[in-house]
Structure formats: structure tokens, C-alpha cells
Amino acid sequence: xxxxxxxxxxxxxxxRMRREVIEMIAEAKSGHPxxxxxxxxxxxxxxxxxxxxxxxxxxWRDRDRFLLSKGHCCPILYAVMAEFEYCPKDQxxxxxxxxxxxxxxxxxxxxxALEASTGSLGEGLSLAIGxxxxxxxxxxxxxxxxxxxxxxxxxxxxxxAAMFAAKYELDNVCAVLDYNGIQLDGFVKDIMDLEPIExxxxxxxxxxxxxxxxxxPSLQKxxxxxxxxxxxxxxxxxxxxxxxxxxxxENNPKFHGMAPTREEAALALQELQ
Amino acid sequence: xxxxxxxxxxxxxxxxREAFGKALVxxxxxxxxxxxxxxxxxxxxxxxxxxxxxxxxFFQCGIAEANMVAIGAGLATAGKIPFVSSxxxxxxxxxxxxxxxxxxxxxxxxxxxxxxxxISIGEDGPSQMxxxxxxxxxxxxxxxxxxxxxxxxxxxLVQAAAAYDGPLFIRAGRAKAPxxxxxxxxxxxxxxxxxxxxxxVTLIATGLxxxxxxxxxxxxxAENISARVVDIHTIKPIDRxxxxxxxxxxxAIVVAEEHxxxxxxxxxxxxxxxxxxxxPIEFVGIQNTYAESGPPDxxxxxxxxxxxxxxxxxxRALKRKR
Numbered sequence: 131x132x133x134x135x136x137x138x139x140x141x142x143x144x145x146r147m148r149r150e151v152i153e154m155i156a157e158a159k160s161g162h163p164x165x166x167x168x169x170x171x172x173x174x175x176x177x178x179x180x181x182x183x184x185x186x187x188x189x190w191r192d193r194d195r196f197l198l199s200k201g202h203c204c205p206i207l208y209a210v211m212a213e214f215e216y217c218p219k220d221q222x223x224x225x226x227x228x229x230x231x232x233x234x235x236x237x238x239x240x241x242x243a244l245e246a247s248t249g250s251l252g253e254g255l256s257l258a259i260g261x262x263x264x265x266x267x268x269x270x271x272x273x274x275x276x277x278x279x280x281x282x283x284x285x286x287x288x289x290x291a292a293m294f295a296a297k298y299e300l301d302n303v304c305a306v307l308d309y310n311g312i313q314l315d316g317f318v319k320d321i322m323d324l325e326p327i328e329x330x331x332x333x334x335x336x337x338x339x340x341x342x343x344x345x346x347p348s349l350q351k352x353x354x355x356x357x358x359x360x361x362x363x364x365x366x367x368x369x370x371x372x373x374x375x376x377x378x379x380e381n382n383p384k385f386h387g388m389a390p391t392r393e394e395a396a397l398a399l400q401e402l403q
Numbered sequence: 404x405x406x407x408x409x410x411x412x413x414x415x416x417x418x419x420r421e422a423f424g425k426a427l428v429x430x431x432x433x434x435x436x437x438x439x440x441x442x443x444x445x446x447x448x449x450x451x452x453x454x455x456x457x458x459x460x461f462f463q464c465g466i467a468e469a470n471m472v473a474i475g476a477g478l479a480t481a482g483k484i485p486f487v488s489s490x491x492x493x494x495x496x497x498x499x500x501x502x503x504x505x506x507x508x509x510x511x512x513x514x515x516x517x518x519x520x521x522i523s524i525g526e527d528g529p530s531q532m533x534x535x536x537x538x539x540x541x542x543x544x545x546x547x548x549x550x551x552x553x554x555x556x557x558x559x560l561v562q563a564a565a566a567y568d569g570p571l572f573i574r575a576g577r578a579k580a581p582x583x584x585x586x587x588x589x590x591x592x593x594x595x596x597x598x599x600x601x602x603x604v605t606l607i608a609t610g611l612x613x614x615x616x617x618x619x620x621x622x623x624x625a626e627n628i629s630a631r632v633v634d635i636h637t638i639k640p641i642d643r644x645x646x647x648x649x650x651x652x653x654x655a656i657v658v659a660e661e662h663x664x665x666x667x668x669x670x671x672x673x674x675x676x677x678x679x680x681x682x683p684i685e686f687v688g689i690q691n692t693y694a695e696s697g698p699p700d701x702x703x704x705x706x707x708x709x710x711x712x713x714x715x716x717x718x719r720a721l722k723r724k725r
Contacts, residue, residue, distance in 0.1 A: 191482075238509045246480060247509040253501055256470045260477015260485075263462065267438070267483070287501070290470035298462070 131213045137346040144174045150209035156395035158226040164385040166206035168310035168370040175349040185214040188243045192270045199254020200279030201235040216243040252285025262303040277306045281313030295363040296335025304356045305365040310372035343368030413581035420518040420575045422554035424449020426561035442489040448518045472498035476505035479512045491517025491533035506570045507543040518575040521661030522694040529693040538666035540572040548639040550574040552613035555584035581614035595642035601631035605649035609635045612659035619713035647679035655720040656684045664688035683723035685716035
């Protein structure tokens, strides 16, 4: 698969990746479709356009790194990694099955091309910071991107990490908040509101960039801006819709952690034609 | 292997935390990949020395252990050899989930050093005392767990830890520790050391309790009881051979540790004994309680962590011997 910066091509890829996500989760009969669909453009834009990476040399020291801190949304990551042949496409349907390399949450033991095992929320930003520090010590141009869930940043460790990254002026770390507004138990604003979210990150010393998380040009612009910021970590607050692209999943807390039935999946795939 | 300095009066040496700090600086000189993280206790854990010498490779995390552990895991994932350090009670308890998911489960090359273990920290009291860290560290699948008894053991085991590829925990103490080993003693991860031979009973110890066990063996000798002393400096993976041999050859065992008896070295020894040569075992340690403030020596007396307690336990074990 070739990289591209063409927004129309990237949008077409995103649509195809959404189909993969639906097929994988429907086949698995369990999983988290909503957050994979809200993060689709983010993951696609990063892998297909922004990240410097080389599937032929996955452990290239100076590669950019991608961490999915909200590990439950791994179907979109697996689908995109398979496009780049980091892992076999013809096994995507084994998601969550015994012995599959496509574990329910990202697991480096089964899929070494992953940068980290994630799944316990709140940890990915710290891991990304560790990788950013290592890149700085190595005088490497490597940048580390980490996708956080909005519910996830209710974890205290996120704010410990936020303080640390600002203190150490880690401009090679870029967080992306998938701000879809829904977590398992309901709407984020009801469970534990995050607002004023931009002020919070700014107060913690971060460069804050607001983006439309389903607009590829908006995301491209945000990542360009983040890369140009010096002496500060950046966070892209990507406003997204949970379940984006499938009408009956959009903004529906039910599809945070529930697989579509066969019938629902067929309907979803039709909508994503 | 030729041991050791036994049946001599044991002289106080450096605390194992201090030996750790020195060993880290020496490592820093020879290995540019070694980096150190601390959580606002670097003067107490002695990582401050490394920080002074190698400021670019020292990261002050503030009072945020969970973040420190996971940043360490990130550094290890990217090829560094991070040592993360704090009081044992904090780095293990507050960083446990991060140790489990970011270090143990992906098996990254993270070194975790908990100082101020046990109750011999003294006046600061039980919130700062780590009496369950052996249990917690051993419950991290794939972790190596080390508990050096003196400055020599700590120095050598820090070197071994850096050379070892995988997640590892080192338990260190605050109090000055009696010097048990001669400076040229060799240490290998996973291989316990028979400090002295004996035929009636074996005293198995770790950390500060090794010196107490050596003193206990001396006292038992005066009563014509021949006690073998074994130092389990590597609690996981435990040296089953030396334990099985002790059980078979002496037929009675005492385990002594500055840790809760419910979940520490003793239960691991008991498991090895049960699986090899069943024999009576007595346990010296902290009994299902938290300690209190006080001078370290007085605390060790009050909570039964002295040579005299080990002597009594040895006699109980001997009585049960068939």
C-alpha cells in the first residue's frame, strides 16, 4: 500500500477501513465498534500520510511511532496495519479468536509490529513520553503519536504524564484526543465531564490544536501544526462522532462495546458502500 | 562457589540503597543506555548521585509513580535500560498496574528498585514500610525479584540486573546493613548462596535477615546444633535445587524475612520443599500486621525479626523433625 496525501484518496481508504472494522467485529461477535469508527480518519491520516514508517523495516530506529492508548479500538489499527502488510490481511477475521495474532486489545507478544501492549486505560501517554525521551537521547527525528480516548483521560495518570511532557518540553510527542463524547456507561459529560478541555491541556503546558476528527484536511493541518511546535508537546483535540459512518451506531452508547448482529453488520456494510 | 565471611563478627556496611546508588553511577560510566527515573525521593533512594553525574539521563518525575513506571516502560521499549526508583511501598503499590500491563505482560527490559523495604526504616512508620513487596513483585509474571543482603550483594546484583534482558525488581533497605560477603563474592541471578554449612537445620534468609541468620547459626552452634545458612538473594526464580538439598540433607528449615510471612519468601520456600523433600518449616517474619514508628533496632526486636527469634524457630523445627 502506498502512502498518499490526497484527501479524497484518504477518505476512500477510511471508508474501506470502516468496512473492515465492521466485518472483523461482527465475525468476532464481540468488540468495540463505536470507538474504532470515531478514530478511523485519525488512524488513516497518520499511517497513510503523516507517519514516517517502513513496513519492510518495522523496527527502524528512527521511525515515527504510533500508540493506540485506547486499546479497545484495535480493530481499526489492525485493519490499517494489515494494509501496510505489518500483519496478514487474510487473518483479520480471526480477531479475538483463540490463537489469533489479533488479540482483543493490542498485544506485542502476538503482533510484534505494534509499539506497545495497551488496553488498560491511561497508560499510553506515559509510554509515548518514554519513547519520546529515548528519541531525544538518540538525537533521532522520530516523533511519537498517541491516540487517547476521551473517557480515558479521566485517569489521573494522564495528567501526571501531561505535566511531565510539558516539563521536559517534549515537542516530539503528539497526543490525539478522540473526542467522541461517549464512554461505556454513557455520555462523557454525564459520567465525568472533561470541559473546559482545551483550557485544561493549555494550563498543563501543552500546545492545543482543535480539529474535525472526520475531516482529513483538518487533521492534516493539525498534524502539520503540531510538528512545527517547538519546546512543547501538542495535543490535537479531534472532535468526532462515535460510530461514525453507520447511521444506527452514530452517537449511540450501545455500540461502545457491542458487536453488531449479522443483520446489523449487513446494514452497516451497505451504508459504507 | 567459595563463600563467604561467616562466624566472624559482622561489621556494619553501607545501606543497600546507598550501594545501589553507587552501583548505578558505575553503570552509567560504562553503559550509555542506562537511564534513571525517580519520583521525588532521589536523595533517599540515592539515585540523585546518578542525576548529578548524568543529568541528561536522569528524569525527575515528581510524585507520580504510575507515570514514572510507564515512562520507564516506554524508554525500555525504545531500547534504553531504565531504572525506576522510589520507596518500595510507593513504586510497587502505586505503580503496580503499570508494572503489570506496561512492563510484565509485554516483558520489557525495565528495572524497578524499591528502597526502604521492610520495617527497619524506623520512625517514618507503617505507611512508608514495604512489607508486601516481595509478594507483589513475585506476582508479576516473568519478573525477576532480587533482595540483596549487603553492599557487596547489591553492587554485584545491580550489574547483573543491567546485563539481564527482562523486567526485574530489586528490594533495598534504608538501614545500614551488616557486611556478609567479601568483595570478590560472585553472584548469579537465580543461584542462591550457601553462606555456611550445617547438618541439623537450614536457615534460609533474604535481605537484612541474612545477617540475623548468621548470628543465629553461631548461637545454635554454641548449643551443639549445626545450622546451615542459605542466602536467597534471588527470590524469583527461586533456587529450588539448593532448597531441595537443604531439606533433604538437614531435614528442617527456618525461613526468615523482613516481610509478611503470609506471602513472601517463606511460602515460596515451602512450595519448593513441598514439591521436592517435604520437611518441617518454621517462618520468621511479620505476622499479619503493620508495624509502627520507632528506632529500627527496637522495631526488629518488637516484631520478632532477630537472631533469637530464628534460634527459637530452629528449635521448634528440630522438634518437629522426624
